[in-house]
Amino acid sequence: MDVSTLLENNRAWVARTRREDPRYFDAMARHHAPLVLWIGCSDARVPANVVTGTDPGDVFVHRDVANQVLPMDSNIQAVVEYAIDALHVEDVIVCGHSQCGGVRAALDGRTGHSHVDSWLDGIRLVQRLHREELDAIDDPALRYDRLVELNVDEQVRNLASMGTIQQAWERGRPLRLHGWVYKLEDGLLRDLHTAHPRPTTPGKV
Numbered sequence: 001m002d003v004s005t006l007l008e009n010n011r012a013w014v015a016r017t018r019r020e021d022p023r024y025f026d027a028m029a030r031h032h033a034p035l036v037l038w039i040g041c042s043d044a045r046v047p048a049n050v051v052t053g054t055d056p057g058d059v060f061v062h063r064d065v066a067n068q069v070l071p072m073d074s075n076i077q078a079v080v081e082y083a084i085d086a087l088h089v090e091d092v093i094v095c096g097h098s099q100c101g102g103v104r105a106a107l108d109g110r111t112g113h114s115h116v117d118s119w120l121d122g123i124r125l126v127q128r129l130h131r132e133e134l135d136a137i138d139d140p141a142l143r144y145d146r147l148v149e150l151n152v153d154e155q156v157r158n159l160a161s162m163g164t165i166q167q168a169w170e171r172g173r174p175l176r177l178h179g180w181v182y183k184l185e186d187g188l189l190r191d192l193h194t195a196h197p198r199p200t201t202p203g204k205v
């Protein structure tokens, strides 16, 4: 696809949107009040708005290779802080997906791309932590699917331990963390009901 097509598509979308709602862009420019923070994979096949049937303005998005929530990553720390403290988002979703190239690369060994390899060390750690369970799965496709789930679980736990999240809970903010997996083969999202450390005071989550 020639990128000029994207600019043409944009002009067509603006014209169509203005026809349907002449005040759409004025309203969009005035308010930024997303419902959720979505932490997903950079994979082009999993666009947050499309797969959740939401509109521009509904979802605050962070995407990286294999939906990692790494303590050393100042990018995601800033995104989470802004989403929670400034935008007052109350639901955070970490969403992995089937056929994730990042997870597969971690399973297969080194990629030869130094930045990618360094980034995927987090998944290799998840793999080591759950080696017994993963080794017991004979079917490589099922083992791969399971590592996608375990990676989501681990990233939700990383999220729960972030200072921004802990402080929000301590202040009594309603804040819920979710681990989901998107299946490319059928387009469905599944809630993993991921367990993570929560504040013990009732009513805080």
Ligand SMILES: [Zn+2]
Pocket: 041, 042, 043, 065, 066, 067, 097, 099, 100, 101, 102, 103
């Ligand atoms: Zn992916």
